[in-house]
Amino acid sequence: MKTIGIVGLGVMGASFAMRCKQLGYIVYGIDIDHETIEYALDHDMIDEGDTKGDGSLWKCDMVLLALYPKQLKSWIEQNQKELKPGTLLLEISGVKSNISKELQNILRPDLELLSIHPMCGRESRGIRFADPKIFENANFIIIPLENNSTKAVVAISAFAKELGCKNIGVLSVEEHDRMIGFLSQLTHVIAVSLMNTHENAHLVEYTGDSFRDLTRIAKINEDMWSELFVLNKEILLDEIDQFMASIQNFRTLLQNEDIDGMKKEFIQSTDRRKKFDQ
Amino acid sequence: MKTIGIVGLGVMGASFAMRCKQLGYIVYGIDIDHETIEYALDHDMIDEGDTKGDGSLWKCDMVLLALYPKQLKSWIEQNQKELKPGTLLLEISGVKSNISKELQNILRPDLELLSIHPMCGRESRGIRFADPKIFENANFIIIPLENNSTKAVVAISAFAKELGCKNIGVLSVEEHDRMIGFLSQLTHVIAVSLMNTHENAHLVEYTGDSFRDLTRIAKINEDMWSELFVLNKEILLDEIDQFMASIQNFRTLLQNEDIDGMKKEFIQSTDRRKKFDQ
Numbered sequence: 001m002k003t004i005g006i007v008g009l010g011v012m013g014a015s016f017a018m019r020c021k022q023l024g025y026i027v028y029g030i031d032i033d034h035e036t037i038e039y040a041l042d043h044d045m046i047d048e049g050d051t052k053g054d055g056s057l058w059k060c061d062m063v064l065l066a067l068y069p070k071q072l073k074s075w076i077e078q079n080q081k082e083l084k085p086g087t088l089l090l091e092i093s094g095v096k097s098n099i100s101k102e103l104q105n106i107l108r109p110d111l112e113l114l115s116i117h118p119m120c121g122r123e124s125r126g127i128r129f130a131d132p133k134i135f136e137n138a139n140f141i142i143i144p145l146e147n148n149s150t151k152a153v154v155a156i157s158a159f160a161k162e163l164g165c166k167n168i169g170v171l172s173v174e175e176h177d178r179m180i181g182f183l184s185q186l187t188h189v190i191a192v193s194l195m196n197t198h199e200n201a202h203l204v205e206y207t208g209d210s211f212r213d214l215t216r217i218a219k220i221n222e223d224m225w226s227e228l229f230v231l232n233k234e235i236l237l238d239e240i241d242q243f244m245a246s247i248q249n250f251r252t253l254l255q256n257e258d259i260d261g262m263k264k265e266f267i268q269s270t271d272r273r274k275k276f277d278q
Numbered sequence: 279m280k281t282i283g284i285v286g287l288g289v290m291g292a293s294f295a296m297r298c299k300q301l302g303y304i305v306y307g308i309d310i311d312h313e314t315i316e317y318a319l320d321h322d323m324i325d326e327g328d329t330k331g332d333g334s335l336w337k338c339d340m341v342l343l344a345l346y347p348k349q350l351k352s353w354i355e356q357n358q359k360e361l362k363p364g365t366l367l368l369e370i371s372g373v374k375s376n377i378s379k380e381l382q383n384i385l386r387p388d389l390e391l392l393s394i395h396p397m398c399g400r401e402s403r404g405i406r407f408a409d410p411k412i413f414e415n416a417n418f419i420i421i422p423l424e425n426n427s428t429k430a431v432v433a434i435s436a437f438a439k440e441l442g443c444k445n446i447g448v449l450s451v452e453e454h455d456r457m458i459g460f461l462s463q464l465t466h467v468i469a470v471s472l473m474n475t476h477e478n479a480h481l482v483e484y485t486g487d488s489f490r491d492l493t494r495i496a497k498i499n500e501d502m503w504s505e506l507f508v509l510n511k512e513i514l515l516d517e518i519d520q521f522m523a524s525i526q527n528f529r530t531l532l533q534n535e536d537i538d539g540m541k542k543e544f545i546q547s548t549d550r551r552k553k554f555d556q
Binding site: 021030119132141167179182183184186187188189190191192193194195196197198200201203204205206207208210212213214215216217218219220221222223225226227229230233236237239240241242243244246247248249250251254255257259262263265266267268269270272273274275276 | 306384397411417419441445447457460461462464465466467469470471472473475476478479481482483484485486489490491492493494495496497498499500501503504505507508511514515517518519520521522524525526527528529532533535537540541543544545546547550551552553554
C-alpha cells in the first residue's frame with residue numbers, strides 16, 4: 001500500500017487525491033486553508049489532512065506539489081526537512097523553464113523531484129470542482145532533468161497509466177515549453193484578445209458555434225495564467241509574433257483582393273487541420 | 279399548397295429542399311449538374327428537377343437562390359423572364375453589401391427579392407451533406423431593403439419559424455455585415471492564421487481541447503469564403519485591425535511583465551465570455 005502526500009488541494013490537487021483514494025493509496029492532504037481540509041475530509045477525498053504537514057510528510061513515499069509555480073521554492077525550503085530519505089516529489093506546473101532547474105538546486109541530495117504535466121486542467125478553480133475522472137484518456141507528459149533517475153521516470157509512467165491517462169510522453173524542458181507556448185498559451189492569448197477586441201454583448205443573440213468555440217477559453221484563472229505566461233515569456237512572445245505575422249500575411253492578401261493567395265491559405269489550413277481530427 | 283423553386287442544390291439548397299418537402303411544399307430543384315438532380319430525385323429531396331428551370335420556374339410562388347454570391351446577378355438576368363408576376367425571390371449569401379442593392383437594380387419591377395441569412399452553414403459542401411435538421415433552433419436573419427414589402431418580411435418570418443429556426447431577427451445590411459465580419463469572418467481568419475502559423479503536425483499527440491476548438495473552422499470551403507471575404511473587405515479589414523491592436527496590447531503587457539495589466543485583460547475576457555454561455 002503506497003502513501004502519497006498532496007500539497008495544495010485546489011482543483012488539480014484534490015482531483016489527484018480523489019483518484020488516488022479510488023486506486024487504494026493512503027492519501028494525506030495538506031492545504032493552508034483549514035476549511036479546504038475539512039471539506040476534503042468530509043467528502044472522503046483524503047485519509048488525513050492538516051494545514052502544515054509536519055505530522056504526515058515523513059510517512060509519504062511520494063509527495064505531489066499541486067501549488068502555483070512561484071510557491072514551489074519556498075515550500076521546498078521550509079518543508080523538505082520533514083521528508084524521509086528517498087521520497088519522490090512531483091511538481092505539476094504548466095511550464096518548466098525557470099522552475100525545474102532552480103528547484104533541483106535547493107533540493108536535499110537524498111530526495112528526488114520529477115516534473116510532470118498531466119494535461120487535464122479545468123477552467124474553474126478550487127476543491128469544489130475536483131473530479132477523479134479528469135485523468136481518463138488525458139495526455140500525461142514527464143519532463144525529466146539530467147539528474148532524474150530512470151527508476152522514477154518508469155514509476156511515474158506506471159502511475160500515470162494507473163490514473164487512466166492515455167498518451168504518456170517524455171519531453172525535454174525546451175520541447176515541453178515550446179509545445180505549451182503554441183498549443184495552450186498562444187490559444188489563450190488569442191481567445192482573450194478576441195473577446196477583448198471591442199464591446200460585443202449586443203451580439204450574443206447572433207452568436208453561433210464559431211465564436212463560442214474560439215472564445216471558450218477566454219474564461220481564465222487570472223492569477224495562475226499571468227504567472228505561467230511570465231515564466232514562459234520568451235517562447236510565448238515568439239509564438240505571438242509568428243501568429244501575428246501569419247494574420248498580417250492574410251490581411252495583405254485580402255487587402256489586395258488576392259483570391260488565389262487566400263485560397264492557398266484556406267487549402268493549407270484545411271489540410272493541416274484534418275490531421276488533428278480525432 | 280405552396281410551390282418553391284430551389285436554385286442550386288449544394289449543401290444549403292438541398293437542406294432547404296429536404297426541409298420544405300417535410301413541411302409539405304411542392305419543391306422544384308434546379309442545378310446545372312445533371313447528376314445532382316438525379317441524386318436529389320433518387321433521395322426524394324425534390325418533386326421535380328432539371329438543369330435549366332424553364333419548365334418549372336413559372337409555377338413557383340417563391341424561388342430560393344442558393345448560389346454563390348457572384349452567380350446571383352447573371353442568374354437573375356438570364357432567368358427572371360420565366361417567373362410569374364409577384365414571385366418572391368430569396369437570396370442567402372453570407373454578406374449583403376455589394377449584393378442586395380445591385381440585384382434590386384436589375385430586378386423586374388413586378389418581382390420581389392428579399393435577402394435572408396439562415397445561420398446554419400456546414401463545413402462540408404455538396405448535396406451529400408444536406409440535412410433537413412440544420413434549421414432546428416438556428417438563428418435566422420432577414421435583411422430587408424427599403425423597397426421590400428412588409429408583407430414579404432412577415433411571410434418569410436413565418437417561413438423561418440416553420441423551418442424550425444429559433445431567433446428570427448431583422449437587421450440592416452450594415453448591421454448584418456458588421457456582425458458577420460466580427461462573429462464569423464474574423465473568427466475564420468484567426469483559425470486559418472493560427473493553423474498556418476507554422477508547421478505543427480508533430481504536435482497532434484499533445485493537442486487538447488483548446489487548440490482543437492480554436493482551429494475547428496480552419497477547415498474551410500476556399501471558393502466560397504474567399505469570395506465572401508472580398509465582398510465584405512472594408513469591414514473585415516477593420517475587424518482584423520481591431521483584433522491585432524488587441525493582441526498587440528496584450529503582447530506589450532507580457533513584454534513588460536505587467537502582471538496587473540494581464541489580470542485586468544483576463545478578468546474582462548472572463549466577464550464578457552460568461553454572457554455568451556448558453
